[in-house]
Amino acid sequence: MRRPVAVLGLFASLVLSTQALAAQLPQRWVSAGGALSEWITALGGEARLVGVDTTSQHPASLKSLPSVGYQRQLSAEGILSLRPDVLVGTDEMGPPPVLAQIRTAGVQVELFSSKAELAAVDANLKHLGQLLGAEAQASALSADYHQQLDALQGKVRQAQAGQKAPGVLLLVGHAGAKPLIAGQGTAGDWLLRQAGGRNLAEHQGYKNFSNEALAALDADVVVVSDRALADDQALQALLKENPALAASRAVREKRLVSLDPTLLVGGLGPRLPATLQSLAGTFYPAAQASFAQ
């Protein structure tokens, strides 16, 4: 008779203590960063999100949450109306006076790095894990991320034994018109290099190119990231708007691939390794089978 009571008491105290612990962690979250929202979801914190910005497009269920607008144009009162405990965002979040107002109102504002580098992913995950009370999960995700990218690097090196690194270009466009080319120091450039490509564009940032300059670079593979159209439609639109491309090697050999543009915004997210695998497969067709695993 006494034992069940003791068990019950033990159970109750356990529940109470976890609740007390959880009470100190922020419960209502607003996330202003696409990759951050994805990581929060991956860490099991989606239920705590009460608002996201317009760059948070994945997973699709986030779109049903109230939108606080674009991460650089947040509104203090708009965010406060969601009664959040914490606002998380990358260093791109702003404008600064609004962040100051939000802090004054007693909301925790946590900044994360949007740099396209592994160290930033590790630091962001650790920080998010602490805020969510899911540190073990965060370090597991972190290790898994490293492992996936390391494995990819190994496969790329193997593939490079049979084929030299292809020259690639990343075109970011809107319905095919006037694409911008991802140069050095962009998230796109990091992506191409990770997948074993040699970025032919040597400028900094995203720049317009003339048709002729595009043709002159004569890339082996062209990666297209279109904000308005998806997949095949994007490729068709690009060829229609830029006829000079049709004569290029990439198009002649049908080595034109499309890339989800939301991957290029606000730092590295959890969907990257899978994308990199398929990208590497296109870069090294002979070794495609090894990347498919």
Place this chain on the structure above:
Amino acid sequence: MKQRVQPRTLFVCLSLLCLLAVWLSLALGPVSLPLFDTLRAGLRLLGLPISADGLQQAEMILGQIRLPRTLLGLAVGAVLALSGVAMQGLFRNPLADPGLVGVSAGAAMGAAVAIVGGAWFGGMPDAFAPYLLSFCAFVGGLGVTALVYRLGRRDGQTNVATMLLAGVAMTALGGAAVGLFSYLADDATLRTLTFWNLGSLNGASYQRLWPLLLVAAGVALWLPRRAKALNALLLGESEARHLGVDVERLKRELVFCTALGVGAAVAAAGLIGFIGLVVPHLVRLLAGPDHRVVLPASLLAGGVLMLFADLAARLLLAPAELPIGIVTAFIGAPFFLLLLIRGRS
């Protein structure tokens, strides 16, 4: 002769509208506060001894977010509308807009330099960095306007037509400079620049407000004193001269007030179009061309229109926010067209 509104009726209506706009701007927002709390917090802000129990949130929202925003909206709207009157008087053309003397283009150029260049120079002292953008926009607007004014002067005379053309050319040049900077900008700075160009009252704070309030008060006190001279100028430059108006001095003052006012407004809230063009026009349609009425009425109407536009900007997409430049154009342009069509029939 068309029926005109009596100046007294107009002023009473505009003052009431202004009070209504201020009240709505303080009482409405994405955070819904009970009316009673808003009242009590408002009275506390006025310095009345009311207990702060349960008022922290209301007081913070009212005092730190809505009040500075309301004041900024009033000042920006008033200054832009007054500058519009000054420019339409100077060019004796109802289509003139404060941008004509190059002040907007200059400010945009200054802002582009600050946004793009600031990222290059990096090491700015922390105390100055938040004000760099406002400062550069203000200096850019003032500098380009001074240049346009200088180009319009010959033999101690200011030729308004030359000034107009110089303004058009400088605006084109400014546009090219902004284009060049946006080409050089990286992704992040480019977006900041785009949003700055649409204007916003978002994130208003008292530190940024004071310079604008001072300038606005100066312009609002000075321009109405020159109403008679502006009326004389309506008849033509030589006629005004014969009526004893120092026309050169008047032109200088008008250009200076516009540059100062628009420069400060743009520095505080970014580029906000249409107020300077529509408001004076609207007032003139209602009350006739007498500057003794048009100037103070435009001041009130500019503030009112700005506050209503801002209400729409912050409420329509809440919790997100629209750039206010979009709203002023969406409200202003159709209203303007309506008045034009009605005026013609």
